[in-house]
Amino acid sequence: MIEIAKEAARYAGAFLQERFLEQLIPDEELHNDVKLPEDKESERRIIEVLHRHFPEHTIFSEEIGMVERNEDYLWIVDPLDGTNNYFIGFPYFSISLALQHKGDVILGVVYNPVAGQMFWAEKGKGAFLNGKRLTVNKRDDLSRAVGTYIRGRNSVTREQELAFTRPFMLGTKRLLRNVAPALDWCLLANGWLDYIVMQRSGIMDVAAGILIAQEAGARITDWRGEPYQHEAFSTEHLPSLVASNGVLHEKVREMIVE
Numbered sequence: 081m082i083e084i085a086k087e088a089a090r091y092a093g094a095f096l097q098e099r100f101l102e103q104l105i106p107d108e109e110l111h112n113d114v115k116l117p118e119d120k121e122s123e124r125r126i127i128e129v130l131h132r133h134f135p136e137h138t139i140f141s142e143e144i145g146m147v148e149r150n151e152d153y154l155w156i157v158d159p160l161d162g163t164n165n166y167f168i169g170f171p172y173f174s175i176s177l178a179l180q181h182k183g184d185v186i187l188g189v190v191y192n193p194v195a196g197q198m199f200w201a202e203k204g205k206g207a208f209l210n211g212k213r214l215t216v217n218k219r220d221d222l223s224r225a226v227g228t229y230i231r232g233r234n235s236v237t238r239e240q241e242l243a244f245t246r247p248f249m250l251g252t253k254r255l256l257r258n259v260a261p262a263l264d265w266c267l268l269a270n271g272w273l274d275y276i277v278m279q280r281s282g283i284m285d286v287a288a289g290i291l292i293a294q295e296a297g298a299r300i301t302d303w304r305g306e307p308y309q310h311e312a313f314s315t316e317h318l319p320s321l322v323a324s325n326g327v328l329h330e331k332v333r334e335m336i337v338e
Contacts (some may be wrong), residue, residue, distance in 0.1 A: 081134075081179060082202055085189040088129035089175045092122040092159060093193030096166070096175070100194060104167055113233060114167050116160070119143055122175065123159035130155055140313065142284065154180040156287045156313055161190075162260030171195065176262035178287035183312035188288030190262045199266040199292050207269050207295035214296040216325040217271035225252045225328055227275035230261040235280040235318050244279055247335040265289025268323060269296035275324040275332045283310075283317055290323075299326040303336050 099118050108115040123143045130139060136150040141157040155177060160166060162173030171194040178188045190199040199214075201207035207214040219225060229245050236244075248255040252275075258264055262285055267273040269292045276293075278286070290308070294300060300308040300323040311317055322333050 082187050082189070082200055084129065084133045085177045085179065085187060086191070086198060086200065088126045089177060089189050089191035089198070090193075091129055092125040092175045093191050095125060096122055096160065096173070097193040100166065100169070100171070106167065114164055116163060116167060118166070119160045119163060123157065126157055126159055126175065126177065130157075140284070152182050154313055156180060156185075156284055158262060158285050161262040161285055162258075165258075165260055172258055172260050172263060174260060174263045174266075176285065176288045178291065180287070180310075180313055183310075185287055185291050185310050188291040190266050190288050190292060192263060197266070199269065199289075201292040201295040203291065203295070205295070207292045209266070209270055214269045214292070215271065216268060216293075216297045217274065218327055219274050219325060220327045222252055222328055222331045225274035225332075226254045226256070227252055227277065227332070228256040228258055228264045228267070228273055230264060230276060230278040230281050230286070232280040232282060232318050241279075244277075244337065247337060248277060248332075251335055261285045262289040265293045265323070268298055268325075269293045271325070275328055276322070277332070277336065278319070278321040278323070280318040280320055282315065283313060283319065284315070287313070293323060297326065298323050299329045301329070301333070303333065303338060305330075305333060 137153040138149045139147045139155045158176040166173045174192045186203045
């Protein structure tokens with residue numbers, strides 16, 4: 081299954097990379113989002129591969145919603161994570177696929193075609209980047225820590241975002257806002273980032289990345305410090321999480337102002 085997920089990601093990624101240098105024409109441009117035909121074609125390619133190999137599996141994807149088949153297996157697909165980045169020519173985007181089996185995520189693939197980065201993980205088997213095993217870093221100095229902020233598209237106002245992120249902007253080396261959350265979790269997994277704070281974000285964008293980070297040794301909790309437990313997929317589920325290399329976790333969590 082992990083190899084088929086990689087195949088689907090590569091097939092979609094080849095198309096996205098081919099189109100990346102073009103001046104794109106959106107289907108719709110909103111105040112905080114953009115809809116591209118490239119999103120739909122990436123999705124079509126992913127679903128083509130998954131249905132060919134697993135015709136009985138259910139698929140949820142950003143553009144078409146739920147294609148219901150066998151409820152035991154559910155593919156959670158983001159065909160273009162970081163659409164706004166892709167639209168403006170910023171090469172920080174990915175294809176994200178996670179497989180949920182009976183309510184538990186068992187594999188995840190996140191692929192950045194421009195950088196040639198294929199991240200993947202299977203539950204209990206570790207996390208990898210292009211075949212190299214991943215592990216979080218051991219940084220213990222909060223003032224030198226680099227993190228990223230992830231928020232829900234329509235669940236957090238700009239005023240709430242400013243208030244929430246201020247302590248991290250002032251108290252750590254740098255807080256990034258990359259707007260491609262699947263990749264953010266992979267950067268934590270490979271020790272490039274030290275922490276992530278996530279505020280009311282849908283699980284579709286991050287399910288694969290969370291598994292990859294977990295398998296690389298990241299500590300993930302809710303804002304109260306309770307260990308993260310994946311809930312059966314729902315579009316209404318908007319968790320708020322903090323993740324880190326483990327060493328910095330409590331220091332980061334203490335900076336959260338609800």
